[in-house]
Amino acid sequence: MTSLLPAPRRTRAPRGDRKDTAHRRPLVLLGALAGVGAACSTLVVCLAGGVIGWFLTDAGAHGAPRDGLRVGATGWLMAHGSSVRVEGTVITALPLGLTLLAAVLIWRLGLRLGDSVSGHGPDADAIADGMRDWTVASATGVFTLGYAVVVVVTHHLAATAATSPSLARTLVWTVVLCGVIGGSAIAVGSGRAAIWTSFLPLSLRAAAAAAWRILIAYVAVSAVVLGIALVVDWDGAVNVMSQLHTSPGAATLLIGLCVLVSPNATLFSGSYLLGPGFAVGTHTLVAPTGVVLGALPMFPLLAALPDAGPTPGWTAGLLALPPLVAAVAVYRTLRSYPTSRWDEAALRGVGAGLACAVGFALLAAVSGGAVGPGRMADVGPFVFQVLLHGVATFGIGGLVGSLLATLRHRRSAQGQRDVTITGR
Known part of the structure; x- marks a missing residue:
């Protein structure tokens, strides 16, 4: 019980001990606060x-601020996988822009939580010994x-009877986000x-490092292709805005919605570049071979x-982008x-490609x-075909x-050996 008593006021622990104490605060308290903070x-x-x-729509002429709060909360639930009803129509697509923001904050707070609990459990030597x-x-x-x-x-x-957001789907997505992204951040x-x-x-x-780099590079290339396509037909986007006759406030909201779903469109673009393409409605197809x-x-x-x-014939050339990336x-x-071994190099390269294909197919599935x-x-990519391609x-x-990396390494190693022999 004496360990629970406060230390004397004049006693000051060494700097290293204070730092170690800071890393041994209650895990339950730190974890709960980090989880609540990431969500809030x-x-x-x-x-x-x-x-x-709510204010931009009609300058607050209709409804009340709580209606805007409810819409924002519903959008947050949608970002976590919840389906909602809008005028009787079920909406299941995720605004991946918000989901990405949630994932980034989960990762950042997970890193901080991991550092805070690093003093818990066995030390590095004991973990390495299998404890x-x-x-x-x-x-x-x-x-x-x-x-x-x-x-x-x-x-x-x-939740309201009209919107009926799905709590079960939201909790499943919460477990996936916090378990995969948050757990990885805590481990790191x-x-x-x-x-x-x-x-x-x-x-x-x-292979894992290469797969991650392929995925990041390919998503970036897909975003660039999407941006180019939008710029090329910019007049069409402006024409849509003019036909809607939106007020400046409503136009701002519409542009904000486009930003929120731009990650979805980027994954659509990546599916297009792979060949299978995607659907924008039942019995539709958007692919390099036909639209x-x-x-x-x-x-x-x-x-x-x-x-x-x-x-056009040149669109078939876009299919060369994924293997090139x-x-x-x-x-x-x-x-x-x-590595100097051809078989090991081939295993690494092919393994990285397969892992990236699975990762991108999973992203396409949720887009x-x-x-x-x-x-x-x-609406969405043809996931199984995307995986195969x-x-x-x-x-x-x-x-x-x-x-190519192995060939470069072997030539470099051979050149070093030749220099060594010549020097002798």
């Missing part, structure tokens, strides 16, 4: 956006629980990830869609993981959904990049 950070942004949107360590698992569980509490409270306050911040990955084979670490469209809603971002009918990314990555009534209930294209690109 994006929730406050959405609530503020809802109030601003069980539940620090990351416990912190992740408490972090997820704190986040889920905010989700449940928000759902209870924002606490130093456990560095210890665990040191036991993995070098080839596996090299079949029906009636489309008045939405400025849709101006980036190609014209219906046969596509994979080859360059793998080549640049594997220069940091050199679509129902966005309106009737035929607009089927990704396996082929990223795999081939990864193989080429890994072989």
Whole structure:
């Protein structure tokens, strides 16, 4: 019991001891506060956006600020996977811009939580010797629980009979976001990830690093292609805005909505570059080999869609972008993981391509959904075909990049040997 008594006022611990004490604060308290903080950070942004949107729509002439708060909270739930009803129509598509913001904040606060709990559990030597360590698992569980509490409270306050947001879908997405992204951040911040990955084979670490670089580079290229397509048909987007006869406030809201769903459009663009393309309504197709469209809603971002009918011959050349991106990314990555064995290099490159294909297919799967009534209930990439094309294209690109990196390494090693022999 004496350990619970406060220390004498004149006693000051050494600086190193104070720092160690700061890293041994109660894990449950730190995890719960981090989870609640991560959830409330994006929730406050959405609530503020809802109030601003309510005011911009008609300068507050109709409704009350609480209506804007409810819309913002519903949007926050949608970013976490909830389906909602809008005038009787079920909307299941996620605004991935908000989801991405939530993921970034979960990662940042997860890193800080990991650093705060790094003093819990066994030390690095004991972990390396195989001692069980539940620090990351416990912190992740408490972090997820704190986040889920905010989700449940928000759902209870924002749900109405007309909107009917799905609590089950939201909780599933909360567990996925906090478990995968938050758990990974906690492992990295606490130093456990560095210890665990040191036991993995070098080839596996090299393939994972290359797969991540391929995915990031390919998403960036997809965003650039989307931006170019939108700029080329900028007049179409402006024409849509003029036909809607929106007020400046409503136009601002519409542009903000375009920004929120731009990550969805980027993944659509990536699916297009892989070949299978995507659908913008039932029985539609947008692919490099052909475009079949029906009636489309008045939405400025849709101006980036190609014209219906046969596509120009040069669009087939866009199919070379995915393997080229994979080859360059793998080549640049594997220069940091050199190997002289051709079979090992091929395994790394192909493995990186396969992992990237699976990762992009998962992202494509969450980018679509129902966005309106009737035929607009089927919008999104053809996920299975995207996976198959990704396996082929990223795999081939990864193989080429890994072989080129190995060839460069072998030539460099041979040149060093020749210099050494000549010097002798």
